[in-house]
Amino acid sequence: MTTQKNGVFVRRPLIAGNWKMNIDHMEAIALVQKLAWTLNDAGHDYDRVQVSVFPPFTDLRGVQTLVTGDKLSIDYGAQDLSDQDSGAYTGDISGAFLKKLGCTQVLIGHSERREVHGETDELLNAKLVAALRHGLTPVLCVGEGLDVREAGNHVAHTLAQLEGALAGRSAEELTELVVAYEPVWAIGTGKVAGPEDAQEMSAAIRAKLAELYSQEFADTVRVLYGGSVKSKNVASILAGADVDGALVGGASLDTDEFSKIISFEKHTDTGVQG
Numbered sequence: 001m002t003t004q005k006n007g008v009f010v011r012r013p014l015i016a017g018n019w020k021m022n023i024d025h026m027e028a029i030a031l032v033q034k035l036a037w038t039l040n041d042a043g044h045d046y047d048r049v050q051v052s053v054f055p056p057f058t059d060l061r062g063v064q065t066l067v068t069g070d071k072l073s074i075d076y077g078a079q080d081l082s083d084q085d086s087g088a089y090t091g092d093i094s095g096a097f098l099k100k101l102g103c104t105q106v107l108i109g110h111s112e113r114r115e116v117h118g119e120t121d122e123l124l125n126a127k128l129v130a131a132l133r134h135g136l137t138p139v140l141c142v143g144e145g146l147d148v149r150e151a152g153n154h155v156a157h158t159l160a161q162l163e164g165a166l167a168g169r170s171a172e173e174l175t176e177l178v179v180a181y182e183p184v185w186a187i188g189t190g191k192v193a194g195p196e197d198a199q200e201m202s203a204a205i206r207a208k209l210a211e212l213y214s215q216e217f218a219d220t221v222r223v224l225y226g227g228s229v230k231s232k233n234v235a236s237i238l239a240g241a242d243v244d245g246a247l248v249g250g251a252s253l254d255t256d257e258f259s260k261i262i263s264f265e266k267h268t269d270t271g272v273q274g
């Protein structure tokens with residue numbers, strides 16, 4: 001969500017937890033319940049910082065029941081979706097099913113989908129279209145591997161992924177778009193891109209969106225950083241003017257740590273190490 005204040009766009013920060021293939025459906029309920037209580041005790045204001053979790057598919061029904069039953073303000077989404085709506089696609093999950101489970105967001109093109117499942121920009125473009133078709137906010141993940149970074153091609157590589165996934169889509173269709181920049185070499189490794197790196201790429205992503213659409217559109221899109229985000233480095237990473245939140249993997253499985261990350265405005269840090 002983006003609002004305007006005195007003619008300036010104010011992008012609401014989003015802290016999102018991607019559980020990956022962790023946490024079964026029973027553990028999911030306990031985790032979300034504890035997260036909600038912890039944030040409640042800390043006086044968390046969801047209008048200031050949005051909180052989302054991305055559990056495995058099998059957890060979504062339980063999370064939905066808890067969130068709706070207890071009227072929690074935590075949003076949830078899926079880690080992937082099919083580009084198809086229904087039919088003979090064994091093992092795939094339709095965006096229509098996700099929408100019925102109350103999902104509001106969906107990750108698209110996480111580097112682990114690109115690398116482990118060989119997902120191409122063309123397929124991710126089709127998945128993005130499917131997400132939009134079902135009213136799901138796409139959280140489009142882009143980012144470079146270590147070899148690309150070391151060759152100095154990280155900006156061009158990441159922007160090509162962005163352009164490929166958005167091909168043919170209009171600004172009107174993408175009003176809720178969220179982009180997550182995740183340098184693959186920083187995922188789960190404890191290595192963190194420095195705040196300057198996160199800001200550099202986030203600004204480049206925004207500039208590309210301005211080039212593809214308009215500056216006004218680009219100013220409304222939230223750009224997240226992901227890669228070994230922890231409570232001790234989150235504040236410095238999010239200090240970048242174009243960094244609007246974080247996509248957190250491992251640290252989102254620890255409720256206390258994830259709560260501290262969500263409360264990033266309340267603490268400062270100086271280090272950038274994982």
Ligand SMILES: O=C[C@H](O)COP(=O)(O)O
Pocket residue numbers: 018110182186187188189190226227228229247248249250251
């Ligand atoms: O989706 C989350 C990212 O892959 C980051 O994971 P991580 O925080 O465990 O490095």
